[in-house]
Amino acid sequence: MNNNINKLYSIARAPARRIIGLMSGTSFDGLDVALCELEGAGIGTKVQVLHFKTMEYTSDFKEDLKAVFSKKSVDMEKLVLMNAVVGKYHAELVLMCLKEWGVAPQGVDLIASHGQTVFHAPRSIHGKAVYPNATLQIGDGDHVSVGTGIITLSDFRQKHIAAGGEGAPLAVYGDYLIFSDPLENRVLLNIGGIANFTYLPSGFRSDEVFSTDVGPGNTLMDQFIQQHYPGKYFDEDAKIAYSGTVNEVLLAALMDHPFFMLPVPKTTGPELFNLAYLENAMAASGQANMTNEDIMATLCRFSAQAIAFSLLQYGGQSDFEVYLSGGGAHNPLLLAHIGNILGKSLEKTTAQLGINPDAKEAVLFAVLANETMAGSNIEFPKDGAIPSVTMGKISFPI
Missing domain, CATH: 3.30.420.40 (ATPase, nucleotide binding domain)
Incomplete structure (x- = not known):
């Protein structure tokens, strides 16, 4: 041999x-x-x-x-x-x-x-x-x-x-094996460049496990920062986004894409959610003359809305506990937006389950x-x- x-x-x-x-x-x-x-x-x-x-x-x-x-x-x-x-x-x-x-x-x-x-x-x-x-x-x-x-x-x-x-x-394979619980329904929400989550029903019921991408996590915000702020790769502690105001007209244009209506599970990437996507939405909504701060505030809300709306699809089926991971788990404004839409604060990470979220x-x-x-x-x-x-x-x- x-x-x-x-x-x-x-x-x-x-x-x-x-x-x-x-x-x-x-x-x-x-x-x-x-x-x-x-x-x-x-x-x-x-x-x-x-x-x-x-x-x-x-x-x-x-x-x-x-x-x-x-x-x-x-x-x-x-x-x-x-x-x-x-x-x-x-x-x-x-x-x-x-x-x-x-x-x-x-x-x-x-x-x-x-x-x-x-x-x-x-x-x-x-x-x-x-x-x-x-x-x-x-x-x-x-x-x-x-x-x-x-x-x-x-x-x-x-x-x-x-x-x-x-x-x-x-992530669904590992999530199911190491994070499933006999009593608690769990959502493992990972906010990387693209946001995705795994739904883990209590009792190790593999036939009800579910995993999907939901849209942009950090990718649009990071791309915008890298284009307009030389030497920066991301908006640390959401400082720039905090200093801006959400533009509701642009936000509606960003959410107006067939991807969000596709049946789940689905996947996506920066091939769709990129600076060209942002530019098209700004042109379509007539919001071409915005400050960088307002754009970042709106992009942060956009990611949060895409994530939260997808999670709400499960709110009517069962109560669940959300456990965070990924770089977006360090963005306080993003988490606040998601929490406000869900009606619950997002405080738990996979650290509570024994794994460093990073x-x-x-x-x-x-x-x-x-x-x-x-x-x-x-x-x-x-x-x-x-x-x-x-x-x-x-x-x-x-």
Whole structure:
């Protein structure tokens, strides 16, 4: 037997695994690195986060990513080069973390690498009936594996699409396994570049689990800040948005898009919610001469309204507790808007459930890798919205 296959077999049979989860989101401010100890698999999975750190990207690397991110037309040479660059860079960042933590690469069983999404193209966005749902993440797993010496699972989203899904959101698999509760109905709300949530009914009822994107989280606000405030990547503590006033006419134009009327579950990305989307809404509403502060205040309210209205669809079905994660959980104005619409304050994060909310997405990819190695397919409803599959392509270091 090939030594790598034999090692996989041993890892799969072990009572526990040490897995590094890697996540780089659409804001690409840095690489989230979470070293996790996972015991068991399936609904009995136990996760302990041993170490976590966000490794901030250099300005040059961010600019390189922007050159190939969320564009219908890109320099193909640049895209191909960045596939290798991202993989190699992520490997270097992992090794830096391990050195800081005093952990040898040999002490890690697996890396679960999300890679960097550069284009997300579900049918609902591309609108071409003869073409399938599609998505592309770069940061080749072989480069991560060879660079670190650790077996790496990567490219998780392709199996989801191949089995009938849209490639997102994938959080539902990990959310169900580690956050379900026998008594409490829960909503796991992640506000990243795009906002999504998972609905977890009490009692581990997988046939009623639900997950969907709901619209922009931070992406429009971040894009606007980066265009108009050189050197800034986001509106820290919503200071700029707080200083402005919501423009109700523009807000109505922003909400006037077929995406919000699509049946759920659905997915989206910056390919739809971008600065061109904002410019079109401003032109359509006759609001071209607004201050930056008022635009930011309106964009913040727009994200909140899209999130809250989607959550309210579930308010009539059952009472639920909301647990936050993602960068948007640090935006006080965004949370205040959502809370005002819902009629409840949003104070709980996944920290109350034992997982650092900033680490949650990276941890969930470690859980996905654990399921691929040691679990079995979860029986979700057979409508294809949540395919009952395990995910991730395996790369060996030698």
